[in-house]
Amino acid sequence: xxxxxxxxxxxxxxxxxxxxxxxxxxxxVWLAVSPLKNVMSAASFMNTYGDMEPRVVSIAVLGEARPxxxxxxxxxxxxxxxGDFLYRKSLTNSASSVVLLGSLTAALFLxxxxxxxxxxPLLLAGYGRTPIFIWLVVRFYLIMxxxxxxxxxxxxxxxxxxxxxxxxxxxxxTQLRFYVYSMSMFSISMLVAFLLRNPILSALGAYALTFIVxxxxxxxxxxxxxxxMMVEEHWLETAAPGAYTSYVVxxxxxxxxxxxxxxxxxxxxxx
Numbered sequence: 291x292x293x294x295x296x297x298x299x300x301x302x303x304x305x306x307x308x309x310x311x312x313x314x315x316x317x318x319v320w321l322a323v324s325p326l327k328n329v330m331s332a333a334s335f336m337n338t339y340g341d342m343e344p345r346v347v348s349i350a351v352l353g354e355a356r357p358x359x360x361x362x363x364x365x366x367x368x369x370x371x372x373g374d375f376l377y378r379k380s381l382t383n384s385a386s387s388v389v390l391l392g393s394l395t396a397a398l399f400l401x402x403x404x405x406x407x408x409x410x411p412l413l414l415a416g417y418g419r420t421p422i423f424i425w426l427v428v429r430f431y432l433i434m435x436x437x438x439x440x441x442x443x444x445x446x447x448x449x450x451x452x453x454x455x456x457x458x459x460x461x462x463x464t465q466l467r468f469y470v471y472s473m474s475m476f477s478i479s480m481l482v483a484f485l486l487r488n489p490i491l492s493a494l495g496a497y498a499l500t501f502i503v504x505x506x507x508x509x510x511x512x513x514x515x516x517x518x519m520m521v522e523e524h525w526l527e528t529a530a531p532g533a534y535t536s537y538v539v540x541x542x543x544x545x546x547x548x549x550x551x552x553x554x555x556x557x558x559x560x561x
Contacts, residue, residue, distance in 0.1 A: 314394070314395055315437055317387070318437065322383035322441070323449070335365045339351070342361075347364050352364065373456075376451050377451050377456065380449060382519065382525065384468070389519075392472075393478075396493075397489040398489055456527070460527050470515075470542065474540070504517055518534075
């Protein structure tokens with residue numbers, strides 16, 4: 291597997307790959323944070339309440355008079371009391387980033403390595419199609435995991451979401467669900483990339499397929515996890531396990547089917 295690892299590191303070190311990685315994470319965070327920027331940011335808060343008396347501000351924001359607090363302390367208290375709302379928002383807004391950017395990342399990180407110039411040298415070097423496929427898929431999921439984790443961390447940092455405020459089992463549950471849902475979305479884009487191999491066509495095809503599946507979800511409830519990812523009620527702490535079990539199962543099925551279909555396409559095309 292040494293040649294595969296060398297190829298991966300060489301491709302990742304290319305300026306376009308590093309630049310795209312930075313751009314995609316920045317876009318991920320911007321899409322997630324911007325909808326609330328004018329409402330929840332410290333700058334917006336100070337522009338709105340900075341010239342008012344702390345007592346008046348505390349009544350308007352916290353619902354009680356707190357003349358002992360400064361404007362900045364009122365903002366900190368306000369953010370703390372909004373923890374539940376911001377946590378759900380960090381998930382739903384991040385989900386929109388996954389839906390919009392997932393197909394683009396698959397197209398750019400996979401398609402360049404699926405053409406004959408990249409695959410044939412590995413085949414000539416004695417590597418089988420199966421280990422090449424496994425390496426491509428594992429590498430893709432590792433990159434998608436990196437983007438997802440870094441994106442979530444930046445979003446929560448931007449909104450001062452402290453996970454320590456929530457029960458550990460609830461946090462673990464939501465994080466695992468969000469990850470599985472995201473990987474199912476990325477898997478659809480991966481399948482299209484293996485099918486088309488052209489970055490532009492793959493990106494457009496993945497967007498089109500995602501849109502079609504979104505429409506199908508209205509006809510077949512509890513099928514497409516990408517749809518429910520953007521519903522705040524789905525991430526409530528009081529949500530019963532039965533409210534999300536079907537989506538977890540659907541996500542796993544989508545991942546398995548997409549990997550299997552991609553493998554068959556990869557083998558037949560290189561045959």
